[in-house]
Amino acid sequence: MKNYTHINDIDNINSWIEEAKALKKNPLQDIELGKNKTLALLFFNASLRTRLSTQKAALNLGMDTIVMNVSGDAWGIEFEDGTVMNGTTAEHVKEAAAVVSQYCDVIAIRAFPTLTDKERDKNEVVLNSFIKYASVPIVNMESATSHPLQGFTDAISISENKTKKKPKVVLSWAPHIKALPHAVGNSFVQAMQKMDVEFVIANPEGYNLDPKITKETPIYHNQEEALKDADFVYAKNWSSYDEYGKVLKTDLDWMITNKKIGDAKFMHCLPVRRNVVVADEVLDGENSLVIEQSNNRTFAAQLVLKKILENL
Amino acid sequence: MKNYTHINDIDNINSWIEEAKALKKNPLQDIELGKNKTLALLFFNASLRTRLSTQKAALNLGMDTIVMNVSGDAWGIEFEDGTVMNGTTAEHVKEAAAVVSQYCDVIAIRAFPTLTDKERDKNEVVLNSFIKYASVPIVNMESATSHPLQGFTDAISISENKTKKKPKVVLSWAPHIKALPHAVGNSFVQAMQKMDVEFVIANPEGYNLDPKITKETPIYHNQEEALKDADFVYAKNWSSYDEYGKVLKTDLDWMITNKKIGDAKFMHCLPVRRNVVVADEVLDGENSLVIEQSNNRTFAAQLVLKKILENL
Amino acid sequence: MKNYTHINDIDNINSWIEEAKALKKNPLQDIELGKNKTLALLFFNASLRTRLSTQKAALNLGMDTIVMNVSGDAWGIEFEDGTVMNGTTAEHVKEAAAVVSQYCDVIAIRAFPTLTDKERDKNEVVLNSFIKYASVPIVNMESATSHPLQGFTDAISISENKTKKKPKVVLSWAPHIKALPHAVGNSFVQAMQKMDVEFVIANPEGYNLDPKITKETPIYHNQEEALKDADFVYAKNWSSYDEYGKVLKTDLDWMITNKKIGDAKFMHCLPVRRNVVVADEVLDGENSLVIEQSNNRTFAAQLVLKKILENL
Structure with a gap:
């Protein structure tokens, strides 16, 4: 599996469920697997469970984690192609996704829908832009249409x-x-x-x-x-x-x-x-x-x- | 000791002082003690010393740390019992405390007083709610009435x-x-x-x-x-x-x-x-x-x- | 080298370039060097690349990292000498820098210029205050006049x-x-x-x-x-x-x-x-x-x- 962005990425839900139960019994069984690997968690929106449980999951695998609130910690990100960026966004996702890919082995991302622009939400503009421009696997921590x-x-x-x-x-x-x-x-x-x-x-x-x-x-x-x-x-x-x-x-x-x-x-x-x-x-x-x-x-x-x- | 929330949790201050001085001389003596244990630091308010020194203390014990600014990173938390939650709070402390307990081994928490509602502050509503609803030990990083x-x-x-x-x-x-x-x-x-x-x-x-x-x-x-x-x-x-x-x-x-x-x-x-x-x-x-x-x-x-x- | 705050801290740019290329080929070669050492990253301003790449660099060296957005996470910091601090700043850099020095082995700091007060910017008031009052090495993650x-x-x-x-x-x-x-x-x-x-x-x-x-x-x-x-x-x-x-x-x-x-x-x-x-x-x-x-x-x-x- 490269990305995990949709329920359809689960090839066999019953076997996945059994594997997850096995991890629950022995959470540290793969503590060496993620050694010297870094998970970046990028939040465009608030999060409690997802923020903490995904970090905990990474720690159980021996991974390092880097957490960033994109709004606030970094720059306003532009997602439209061909825009003249003379407004409030300071960095295009083409650069942002490619750049972050170089500092980590997996990117997890949360980006809620607009709930006003149905087409944009259906097209999963934020998530799909990261999938398109990142060079590392993407994990969906709740996107416009999918969790x-x-x-x-x-x-x-x-x-x-x-x-x-x-x-x-x-x-x-x-x-x-x-x-x-x-x-x-x-x-x-x-x-x-x-x-x-x-x-x-x-x-x-x-x-x-x-x-x-x-x-x-x-x-x-x-x-x-x-x-x-x-x-x-x-x-x-x-x-x-x-x-x-x-x-x-x-x-x-x-x-x-x-x-x-x-x-x-x-x-x-x-x-x-x-x-x-x-x-x-x-x-x-x-x-x-x-x-x-x-x-x-x-x-x-x-x-x-x-x-x-x-x-x- | 389960929780550390008040000076009265110190059973013998002189022996504690001597033990702390010993740690100061050899900060890494217990670096294996906290291995694969996670400390969650939850901040409802600003912090410099407490934020950094508590993280450093955890690192000296080999613990992992997860830091969260509750206001900003997560959801507005409700502390009153029986409320119809149709206002600004989106999650009740009953859930929040129980949930966070599952992702970490110890919860440290900072929550300042209102300074307007004396009863609420005296009752240590935030701290005591976490003590009541969390299933892991609680450390007080400054509450309404106690540091x-x-x-x-x-x-x-x-x-x-x-x-x-x-x-x-x-x-x-x-x-x-x-x-x-x-x-x-x-x-x-x-x-x-x-x-x-x-x-x-x-x-x-x-x-x-x-x-x-x-x-x-x-x-x-x-x-x-x-x-x-x-x-x-x-x-x-x-x-x-x-x-x-x-x-x-x-x-x-x-x-x-x-x-x-x-x-x-x-x-x-x-x-x-x-x-x-x-x-x-x-x-x-x-x-x-x-x-x-x-x-x-x-x-x-x-x-x-x-x-x-x-x-x- | 104690601090890295200016291009002039590079004693021999050609040899530094070759050393950096060697690290790029084998990023984990010094993974033991930073063990049980902590890097504090202090941000007065937004950051994406610097935030993530500096953390990644520290992880590659086996260091622990503590990240803080000074504005927001902590207190407003005063930089002027002799001020009566009855305004918006709550902590003087004399204390802040000395205090943070005790919780970490290296401090990295980002502080942009005012772009309105040329003298203050030229004097690198924030960076130089940290250099003056910290007791550990300082790394410049972009100051008023230098990156x-x-x-x-x-x-x-x-x-x-x-x-x-x-x-x-x-x-x-x-x-x-x-x-x-x-x-x-x-x-x-x-x-x-x-x-x-x-x-x-x-x-x-x-x-x-x-x-x-x-x-x-x-x-x-x-x-x-x-x-x-x-x-x-x-x-x-x-x-x-x-x-x-x-x-x-x-x-x-x-x-x-x-x-x-x-x-x-x-x-x-x-x-x-x-x-x-x-x-x-x-x-x-x-x-x-x-x-x-x-x-x-x-x-x-x-x-x-x-x-x-x-x-x-």
Whole structure:
């Protein structure tokens, strides 16, 4: 594997899950593999879990890490071709990506969508520019449309916690006050489509994800119906895809409660707004997997980095 | 020892001082102790000495470090229970603390007081939330009411520089233009109360520290009287505790000068505003211990981390 | 060598170039040299290449690194002597430099000029204060008037790419919309003056660099004439030195194009504004050395750190 930028970079999700579980049992088994190799983590946006778990994964592999907040630490970066750069951007990604490639062995990058320019977001301008102009492998730490480290993490967590061969997994849209990206939802959908689960999506009308991603996955606009007999309920807000980036609904009737999910395991990528996305009773209850999910972030990232290092 | 959050976590200050001095003589003696262990340093506020010395202490123990400015790098954190999180905070400390615990072996945290909400500050909401919800040891890198790494450092510095069995130590309030926390003053008071010194406090009327902390320690409102025959003068500004967070006095008549302290050693935790808190002549003179104090920050932090690592 | 703050700290540029090339061939040859030594990187200004390449250089030497954005992470620093610090600065450089010296073995520092206070910039107040008050070696990562890691890098790059014994090297001013420092231009001039090259400078009238730096180097105000038969063209904008910090000219007639430079190799320190300083066709063409230059930043920094470590 060269880059890890999309769930489709996972060639066999079941074998990856088993490999990640093995790393979790023995995190330091490959401590020599990354010796004298450097991972650069470039953040265009805020991060807690991704920032820390990806660093921890690199440390478990014996790698050195260099972290940079691109906005703030460095220069405004230009992504358009042929621009006369007489505005606010001071460095073109052609140079930035090529330059950073020379100081490290792998580049991990986080760059959220605009949520205003649908074409630019769909084209993954930032991520794809780095892929194009960097000379080292790229890891996606959440791009405009995709969060494949999270999607893989979620697959691991479901595998660890399932109590039947083919559990029912529901991805439910949940309320939020701000316009949020589709990346986590997209990657979760794509991960579930690769797993042996009964998978459905619940979201209000006007909130369907990109049909090129949801494909044949059933979409319910009735949350209660979708949640029936669920084994896992994954809550996540996203803004409208059709009315791109718009918040169409802010009332709390889609908030996840104990009554709604019954005995199902509750999942969320975090950060989560309590009593907006999900009630305290769910997060503080025994069926919440959110902390365990965040723990698995380390081993998802570690397996990805391991596969990249083995291929350098 | 699990957490180090208060001077009272020091079970025997004299033996701790001797152990810290031993580390200072041979900083790398425990370089294997922290191997493959990670310290996360979380900053809600600015830091120079604490940031660098705590990292250095961890490196001396062979630990890896991950540094994060919580405000800026990550999400606004909510500390109140039961809130409907539809405002500016995006993640609850319940999740944040539990999550970070999974990526590191020890969490060090800096979070200053509000200086407007006395109850919240007294309750150490941020620090105590991390203690409550984290699953790994917590080190206090200055909280709302306490700076125990500084207090322990100061005890080491006095022990190293005393020329008589029971020196006289004076903590003197000094002027400043801004409202400053009580944390350094509080921890210094508590450290001195554990040492074999003659200890008094000097501050203007209206500036008494929390009486639950000062206890039986004599408080003078006449600086000259308090400073008489002092062996060590520790200068520090703090805002009013009674009129909580208020600046009642900005004239410079309490500024420390050579004339005031005579042959006493001068101490300050730094950063210090020259010619406001203390005159140039004192800081640039032979009796200033401020640089040596800052050097001892490394070994205070190193001993604390060592004791935590030994107990993991 | 104690400090590396100016091109004049290079005692023999040809032997340094050969040593740097040897490090480039075998970057990990001195991986034991910096073991348990710490480099502090202090940034008063933004940085991409310098930030990453200097960290990488330190890692190649086995050093630990601690990075700090002084503005933001720490306190406002005062540089004037004798000030009553009742304004926005909270810590004097006398303390800051002495304190940081105790937590690390080498301090690298970036501090741009004011471009408004010529005397202050000429006096290198920030850099020289650190040199004066620190007790460990100082490396200049670009100061008010000098960028000697870049200048040395450029000398390496010219040495690697020259195809004749004494190539013609032209430093050409180029357009920009903002007022930029003179540091890169100055250090490049000083590096070229030490090399066996035919070196000339081209800049519009009013844009001559400090004559104490350019000395006998020919200065052309006719760009075309200067570029004739050039083997290397180094483009760089700077603001006026005579009308200090002023931008006198923003039209693009001095922009570097393929037609202007012909077969000459193109150099720039980056970041570069495309189609303002230089046309896309040049940067994307075969004669651009800019990415290779940035790669050499690592080995320039590594040699400097190596020489400092050998002398500790």
